[in-house]
Amino acid sequence: MRGRGRLTWGRRARAGAVVTALLAGVVPPAVVLVPGAATAGAAAAGTPVCQVRDDRLREISGMVATDDGYVVINDGADDEARRRIFFLDQRCAVVRTVSFPSRPRDTEDLAIGRDGTVWVADIGDNDRSRPTIGVWRLAPGAKQPVLHRMTYPDRPHDAEALLLDASGRPLIVTKGGSGTVFLYAPATALRSDATTPLTALGQVTVPSTTTSNPFSFLGRGVITGAASAPDGRRVVLRSYADAFEYDVPDGDVVRALTTGTPRITPLPDEPQGESITYSRDGRSLLTVSESAGQPAGTRSTILRYPATASTATAAPSTESVDPVSPTAVRPAAGEIGGGAGRTWPLALGAGTLLVLLGLAGVLWWRHTARR
Template sequence: MVASDDGYVVINDGADDEARRRIFFLDQRCAVVRTVSFPSRPRDTEDLAIGRDGTIWVADIGDNDRSRPTVGVWRLAPGAKQPVLHRMTYPDRPHDAEALLLDASGRPLIITKGGSGTVFLYAPTTALRADATTPLTALGQVTLPTTTTSNPFSFLGRGVITGAASAPDGRRVALRSYADAFEYDVPDGDVVRALTTGTARVTPLPDEPQGESITYSRDGRSLLTVSESAGQPSGTRSTILRYPATATTATAAPLTESAAPALSTLARPIAEDTTGLGGWTWPLAAGAGVLLVLLGLAGVLRWRHTARR
């Protein structure tokens, strides 16, 4: 999920249902105002980013088995009817990744999911082309701060990155795990240097069921998160949570009608299923889609979400 000037842009995470394999545009009240289909089937969409010119980038970078020969980003230019796929390949080996950022020039940066508190940054070596596979290059690594924040995956959940976001003014970026958000200052526009050499401010995101989505509010004052609904009791409604941006000891609280009426509607059923979202306003992106997660030990250790394909 990303916030836009008109409302929000959301995707499902690796949806098997064709009707849910779309980019959804919501208004300020979170009603679906239009959808954009993919021209071919995405493999595993995991995150969203929005460029300064309004271009929407969809990160098709999930790879639970670490076996994909290529990953991709879908680029939806303002006014375009369909996104264009740009394929990329890692220089070393396949990686599972769930986070995407844009640098000051609009170049996409992939942040791997990791697993032990260290994640890696990759970016295209040349300008992306729709008719070619672009090599990626490694740009460095990020060592995540150590925390004790409670989450469903215990210490494992604190050492992976499941989403990323840029502040509207570009002067801050945030990475998130299943447990925390890590904010970095980007005073000179160099996102890579900020992540690899900067000091993160930690905002705990305690006990989110499976937090894989994060975005900044349009005023940059809040971090907004949402969990996947998979594995939750039948009929559970996903709730967007607000945390103060740049805080060190934030406490999550569900948004209320008085605090943010546009966001609270995300957990409300719609009258008619005309959205392809299964009868609910489920704007779940960057890992906030509809999956079935089997929380067996082997699955947790490999950070696999089964039933995506």
């Protein structure tokens, strides 16, 4: 997220966001507590892996893990020195960079193919005004990436997440705003000398949660990153608050996302989490936040969370990882966790709280407007 589209930490932005969301009707439904679900108070922070100390990497928006370390990109930085693909070692130190041959617009995510090809998603569009978006493809051993331009079939979308399907085709996941996002993919083979039309593949609605994050319920309803497990049998979408893992037992990523039920790993209180990837052994989820706009001296830190066990491959993990809270599982259709009698009080309580927040925001807004 960049420019005027960036969420800020000020009270004005928070109150304005609450009022705007209420007036726009994007308030998510009340969360039903499920036995074993991780709540905001119970969710554990990730385990630090390493700290990115290079000053060029203040707006990390995409990351993938490699056998040697990590690859990261910035969020469409205006500074030329930051408009590069950065390769880090396992201690998060920059070991080399690859420049873009022309200026990217708004690079938001990374994906890595099974052959080692690095895909850069130049798909951000806060104003929803871009006539085309693009993906940069850096083949193993190549000196610079190749740009492939694409265009949506309906209207411009803001997007921050990229996946690859079983054939290596890029899948664009829009950012959304109320928990529902859309999937797009190239309708034909990508070319470097022509713009490829995209085709719509369906929509994904992620579960509501209560995980604490800097942007409250707004941060739980947007998708800011995605990744595929090394074996291709799981994919994950992330918001500012949570990771949503889906099983892909047959290689069909689109069907998994549009019809599957995700397992939830809370990512509590990450400053501005826009990146996620799997570790190379597939047992962990790795995340990193932007450090721009944070207190002086703050550095982006890669965090590790245990990946949730796949129902398709239920073998227990032997990796030694600090324990975190249990993952939240969405109830089956017709099932209300914790007893049906608890649902109405929760819904009424959440609705009352939102109304009070909205009234407080309106009063505050009117007060500041008269000053």
